[in-house]
Amino acid sequence: MNNRSVWDGLYLDSGTHQRSREEGFVRVSQAAAGGRRSFDAVVPRTILVLAPHADDEVISCGGTILKYAQWKCEVAVIVVTSGAGSGPGGEAPDRIAEKRRKEFETAKRALRLSDRSEFLGLEELQINRSNVRRFTDIIRSIQPDIVLFPNPNDSHRAHRNTALLTMEALYHAPTQAHPSRDRAWLPLGAYFYETPSGVFGQGVQAETLVISDITEQFETKKKILNEIYASQTQLLSAFEGWVEALARHRGEAGRCRFGEAFCPNMTHVPLKLLLI
Numbered sequence: 165m166n167n168r169s170v171w172d173g174l175y176l177d178s179g180t181h182q183r184s185r186e187e188g189f190v191r192v193s194q195a196a197a198g199g200r201r202s203f204d205a206v207v208p209r210t211i212l213v214l215a216p217h218a219d220d221e222v223i224s225c226g227g228t229i230l231k232y233a234q235w236k237c238e239v240a241v242i243v244v245t246s247g248a249g250s251g252p253g254g255e256a257p258d259r260i261a262e263k264r265r266k267e268f269e270t271a272k273r274a275l276r277l278s279d280r281s282e283f284l285g286l287e288e289l290q291i292n293r294s295n296v297r298r299f300t301d302i303i304r305s306i307q308p309d310i311v312l313f314p315n316p317n318d319s320h321r322a323h324r325n326t327a328l329l330t331m332e333a334l335y336h337a338p339t340q341a342h343p344s345r346d347r348a349w350l351p352l353g354a355y356f357y358e359t360p361s362g363v364f365g366q367g368v369q370a371e372t373l374v375i376s377d378i379t380e381q382f383e384t385k386k387k388i389l390n391e392i393y394a395s396q397t398q399l400l401s402a403f404e405g406w407v408e409a410l411a412r413h414r415g416e417a418g419r420c421r422f423g424e425a426f427c428p429n430m431t432h433v434p435l436k437l438l439l440i
């Protein structure tokens with residue numbers, strides 16, 4: 165198994181720890197008791213975000229995506245469904261799907277996403293063999309260090325099925341299953357993210373939360389939600405207050421102004437890399 169690692173190239177000379185963004189580190193400065201404290205954090209090379217609909221990636225992890233992209237991490241978002249079921253009343257489903265595809269193209273630039281990001285546009289997301297293979301192939305072709313996806317207790321079916329397919333794919337990806345076995349891949353961490361229909365602590369059990377500090381990215385996240393995903397304005401305006409209140413609430417837990425929460429999932433992926 166050819167497992168690229170964030171640790172590659174870390175020690176260039178015996179005893180000398182080379183630290184730079186190119187080699188996978190970033191120096192972070194955070195408020196701490198009595199002042200500020202700096203520390204080095206490992207930056208993954210690639211993060212893969214599985215989004216059931218175009219906009220879930222922003223609502224759930226937009227700040228974290230922006231932050232890691234600034235740190236030169238490649239972030240690839242795969243939008244799974246066409247989202248044709250969600251739009252202003254009376255509009256034809258294929259027109260809504262086309263709008264959402266275009267909105268995602270704009271969001272891709274705003275979020276500085278990788279060219280390997282994709283809008284799959286599936287209509288009905290079933291848990292079946294061909295979709296498990298499709299998700300396994302996605303993980304094997306992107307070869308991410310970290311995978312972010314919804315949690316399997318999300319009330320929304322497309323979110324829930326995206327989570328279940330991702331988990332099954334994470335199980336298969338490092339094995340010899342499926343024809344893409346020559347690219348078998350084990351990420352360094354897998355995390356659930358929260359959505360308006362799957363909030364940690366409210367119907368979704370989550371004992372351990374990892375808080376990503378998005379204080380500097382929060383305004384941009386809001387702007388992308390409001391200005392780019394215009395087809396979802398009606399829906400999203402209902403969530404706007406929610407997004408801000410939750411970001412403040414998670415920020416309190418993370419000792420920062422605004423935060424996004426993630427729950428490590430170690431069912432098939434041992435946790436080797438922390439989101440910060």
Ligand SMILES: [Zn+2]
Pocket residue numbers: 216217220320323
């Ligand atoms: Zn969604």
